[in-house]
Amino acid sequence: MSFSVRPIDANDHGAINALHRSVGWPTRSLTGWDWLAGNPARLETKAPAGWLLEAEDGEPCGLTGNFVQRFHHGGGMLHGATGFSIIVTPRARGRSVKLLTTFTKQTDLFALYTFNANPASSPLYKRHGLVAWPPETHDVKLSWRIDPFACAGGRLWREIDRHAPRLTQARSERLLNPRLHDPDRLDLPEEVTVLTDLADGSRYADFWETLKAEGRLIADRSPAMLRWRLADPDLTLRPLMLAFNRGATIGGYAMAMMSKGNPIEPPMLEIVDLVALEDEPRAIPALIHALLANARRLGAAKLRIQTVSPTLLRRMGPLADTARREGGWGHCHVKFDPETPGVETWSPTPFDGDYGICLRPVPVAAEHRRAA
Incomplete structure (x- = not known):
C-alpha cells in the first residue's frame, strides 16, 4: 500500500475533524479552521497550514498541522513553525515518518519544533534532526x-x-x-x-x-x-x-x-x-x-x-x-537553522x-x- 502527502486545504476540514475524533482530540468548527488558516504569520511565509497523508485510494490516514509564528531578534523578524496534531490511523501505522519528513524539510524558518510531544511520539523527533531542548527543562x-x-x-x-x-x-x-x-x-x-x-x-x-x-x-x-x-x-x-x-x-x-x-x-x-x-x-x-x-x-x-x-x-x-x-519525557524538541544567531536567548x-x-x-x- 502506497501513501502520499499533500498540503491541506479548506475542503479537508471534515476529514481533519474525523482524524481528531479518532484519537479523542478536540475538533474545530469550520469557521475555526478558517481562522487558523488565516494566521497572519503563515500567510507571510506562504507555508502550508499542514499536510494530509492519503492512501492510494484517497482515504485520509494521517495529518500534521503547521503553526507558523513571527519572532523578533535584534531589530529583525524571523519565522518559526511548530508541528501539531500529528495523527496516523492504524491503516497507515509507521507512516508518520512521511509527515515528519515533510514538516522538517521546510526552509526559511529559524526553527522547526514541537513543545507538546507525547511519550509515544517523543522518540521519533530525534530521527528527523530535532533535539531535546532546552537541555535542562525539555521534560x-x-x-x-x-x-x-x-x-x-x-x-x-x-x-x-x-x-x-x-x-x-x-x-x-x-x-x-x-x-x-x-x-x-x-x-x-x-x-x-x-x-x-x-x-x-x-x-x-x-x-x-x-x-x-x-x-x-x-x-x-x-x-x-x-x-x-x-x-x-x-x-x-x-x-x-x-x-x-x-x-x-x-x-x-x-x-x-x-x-x-x-x-x-x-x-x-x-x-x-x-x-x-x-x-x-x-x-x-x-x-x-x-x-x-x-x-x-x-x-x-x-x-x-x-x-x-x-x-x-x-x-x-x-x-x-x-x-x-x-x-518526565522529552516533550520539547527543536531543529534550529544553524545560520540563525541568538537562539540561546530564546526563553519559550x-x-x-x-x-x-x-x-x-x-x-x-x-x-x-x-x-x-
Whole structure:
C-alpha cells in the first residue's frame, strides 16, 4: 500500500475533524479552521497550514498541522513553525515518518519544533534532526494542585476508563464546576490588574515595544497578534490576561485559559504565556501568585504551565519548588537553522508552541459562551 502527502486545504476540514475524533482530540468548527488558516504569520511565509497523508485510494490516514509564528531578534523578524496534531490511523501505522519528513524539510524558518510531544511520539523527533531542548527543562511541566477532590475524581475516572472504557464512552462531561460559568470577582493584589486594552496605542503596546527592544529572541506578542489569538471562534471562555504594573507602565503579563483535556478530566487553568521585562524581578512571582489565588474561583482543579525554560524557572524563585513536576519525557524538541544567531536567548513559554490553539476549551452552554 502506497501513501502520499499533500498540503491541506479548506475542503479537508471534515476529514481533519474525523482524524481528531479518532484519537479523542478536540475538533474545530469550520469557521475555526478558517481562522487558523488565516494566521497572519503563515500567510507571510506562504507555508502550508499542514499536510494530509492519503492512501492510494484517497482515504485520509494521517495529518500534521503547521503553526507558523513571527519572532523578533535584534531589530529583525524571523519565522518559526511548530508541528501539531500529528495523527496516523492504524491503516497507515509507521507512516508518520512521511509527515515528519515533510514538516522538517521546510526552509526559511529559524526553527522547526514541537513543545507538546507525547511519550509515544517523543522518540521519533530525534530521527528527523530535532533535539531535546532546552537541555535542562525539555521534560518539565509544572502544576499546582488547587482542588484535591476534583483531581482525585479525575484519577478515578481514568482508572475506570482504563479497565472498563465502555463506562466512559457516553462522553458526557464529568467534573464540571459551576463556577466556570459565573466566576466570583477576582481577588488581585494591588500591583496586578486584568488586562483588557490591546489597542495599538495601549500600555500593553508600550510594554511589547520595551520587551522587544531588550534584544532577546522572542515570539510576536504584539497587540495585533494577541487580538488575532483572542478572535479564535472556538474559544468558549475568554482567556484571563493579567498585567503586573509598576506605576503607569506594565512590567510583565500572563495569559491563562481554562481547558478540559477530555470529558472525564476536571478543568485546568493553563498558563499559556508568562513574560516580564528583564529588570522586573517581581512580576513573574506576583502573576503566578495572582493566578493561584484565583484558580479555585474560576473552577480549576489545577494551575499548570506545560513549557518551562531555565530562565523562567529561575525567575519563579521559590514558587517553582512548590509545584509538582509533571511530564518526565522529552516533550520539547527543536531543529534550529544553524545560520540563525541568538537562539540561546530564546526563553519559550506555551505561547510559543501549539497550546494556545490546541487546548480543548471547557464546554459551556450557549448563553454563557455569548456572555464570555
